[in-house]
Amino acid sequence: MSLVYVTNKKNGTTYVYESTNYWDKEKKQSRSKRVCIGKLDEAGNLVPSKRLAMPPALTPAKQGPVPSTVMKRSFYGATYLFDKIGELLGVTADLKACFPESYKQILSIAYFLILEDRNTMLRFPKWDRTHSHPYGSCIPSQRSSDLFASVTEEAKNRFFSLQAKRRTENEYWAYDTTSVSSYSESLKQVKYGINKDHDPLAQINLALLFGEESGLPFYYRNLAGNISDVKTVKHLLADLGNLGFSKVKLVMDRGFYSKENIDALYQNHLKFLMATKVSLKYVQEELNKVRDNIRTRANYNASYQLYSHTATIDWEYSQKRPYKGDVIEGKRRMYLHLYFSGEKALEHENRFNALLDRLEAELVSGNRKMEHEKQYAKYFEITSTPKRGTKVTPKQKAITQAEKDYGFFALISNEIKDPIAALDLYRNKDIVEKAFGNLKERLNLRRTAVSSESSLEGKLFVQFIALIYLSYIKKQMSEKELYKNYTMQELLDELDIIEAFENPGSALRVGEVTKKQSQLYNTLGVVPPTTL
Known part of the structure; x- marks a missing residue:
């Protein structure tokens, strides 16, 4: 039946x-x-x-839980897991506080996005008929569009604030951006820019903030597709101020580096760890002091198989004061961490030699390319005669100069003194990149096809909610070594087959739960559902 x-x-x-x-x-x-x-x-x-x-x-009157009003047999195990994660992280409570009329629909769509990998909302009615979920009823495609359009900026920011307060106060927050390609020609923020997926379409950019200890996201912002990373930092600081956060610690890659941004971080009394270019003048000055002696046993780290050195330097701080028309200048303490990796040096050298081979072949064959003219002149002496043709001689001095920094990289911080502790923290930043992968692959955000600004805002928010659940599960699976036996999809499928039975006038009845399924719930930090 x-x-x-x-x-x-x-x-x-x-x-x-x-x-x-x-x-x-x-x-x-x-x-x-x-x-x-x-x-x-x-x-x-x-x-x-x-x-x-x-x-x-x-x-008949029934005691206990709220009785069902329909007769239904549905899959329950995975959505039960999400219910408990939502309670544990405060997601359900915070959504209810910010979206009292629609939080159940938001949760149901988020659950659907996680379980129906890469499927569109057109599949929701079919999923609704087979699954138990918070809203408990069908959400047709048109109604989901109305829901997306109802997500306001005020309610969204309030949710960010509530979630961030639940995170560890002293943890560092990893910050990064990605590009999301779009077919839409009507969205104002869809612009051509540097596409991180090498997609030829126009795009919007998405900035994401992640707790490095919690492994959970709690803030995002969508940007116009032609906005570079370095321009987003001041707006990030303003947003964090509006959300009520004064003591913030940020981890960023070198795409966010600029003197103006570092000055802003000092001005706002924020702690930071950031990658920077080795070619910068103050980095070169310190690197030249240790270039020949950094590779000693005392500086070697076996875990990362590299050498490290830290120098305490003075940052030349400046702050413009428009209201007074002057500039405050001074020095701020900074830690410059330098690293040398033999593996990286070899990788860079091989890549550079491959480039030189390609340039030399183009010169000898006469198939020169306009975009390579500067490199031809920089690395080769080129002579041509009618009899002998083109002769190419390498400029060894220029080549040696280009190779001198191979294998070196640098981090800067105004708090972390130890170079390996800084590297540990910076390497953990890849949780943001993996989160972007989850958004684009599992949550169907590689290319967005919405046609209105309001729908885009709401859809991104619901996908962000789904990302919180995925991030929690991923962290638990990594820490408890569940990836040795399961992919995330396999784990969710294992739990999803647990059934629940609803009958009019009766409380929900959960079907059989195996020992393996109970162990999975416990490992993920969730109490297994109670059965008869």
Whole structure:
């Protein structure tokens, strides 16, 4: 026996039928018998047929949990896991506080995005019929668009603030951006820029903030596609100030480096760790002091198989004061961490030699390329005669100068003194890159096709909610070494097959839970569901 939903095309009403399969002996084939048991109201709830409704006086009273109003058999195990994660992280409570009218729909769509890997909202009605979820009713594609459009900037920022307060106060927050390609020609923020996926389409950019200790995201902002990373830092600081955060610690890659940004971080009294270019003047000055003696046993780290050195330097700080028309200047203490990796040096050298081979082949063959003219002149002496043709001689001095920094890289911080501690923290920043991978692959955000600004804002927010759950599961699986036996999809599939049974007037009844499934719940930090 199952439920069948049929929509009347004339009046748009969706009727619900109870379908029972049976064997027709005469026709020797399987047949089905349908009985209409009611219709769905505007909220998607079942309104029973009058002939089936019981008189109020005869309706039995039940003690305990809220009884069901429909008869349904559904998959429950994975959505139960999400329910408990939401309680543990405060996501459900914070969403309810910020979106009291729609938080259940937001959660249900987030659950759907996680379990229906890469599928569009057109598949939600089918998923709804087979799964238990917070909203408990169908959310058609049009209604999901209305939901996305209802997400306001005020409510979204309030959610960010509530979630961030639940994070570890002293942890560093990793910050990074990615590009999201778009087919839309009507969105104002869709612009051509540096696409990090090498996609030829126009794009929007997405900035994300992650707690390095918690492994959870709690802030994002979408930007115009032509905005570079370095221009986003001051707006990030302003947003964090508006959210009420004064003591912030940030980890960023060298794409965010500029003197103006470092000055802003000092001005706002924020702690930071950032990668920077080795070619900068003050980095070269310190590097030249240790270039020949950094590779000693005392400076070697076996875990990373590299050498490190830290220098305390003075940062030339300046702050413009428009209201007074002057500039404050001074020195601020900074730690410059220098590293040398033999593996990186070899990698850079091989790549450089491959480039020189390609340039020399182009010169000798006469197939010169305009974009390589500066490199031809920089690395080769070129002579041509009618008899001997083109002769190419390497400029060894220029080549040696280009190779001198191979294998070296640098980090700067105004708090972390130890070079290996700084490197540990910086390497953990890849959680943001992996989060972007989850957004684009599992949550169907590689290319966005929404056509309105409001729909884009709401869809990004619901995908962000789904990312919180994915990030929690990923962190637990990594720490408890579950990836040795499961992919994330395999783990979710293992739990998803647990069923729940709903009957009118009765509390939810959970089906059988195996020992393996109970162990998975416990390992993920969740109490297994109670069965009969």
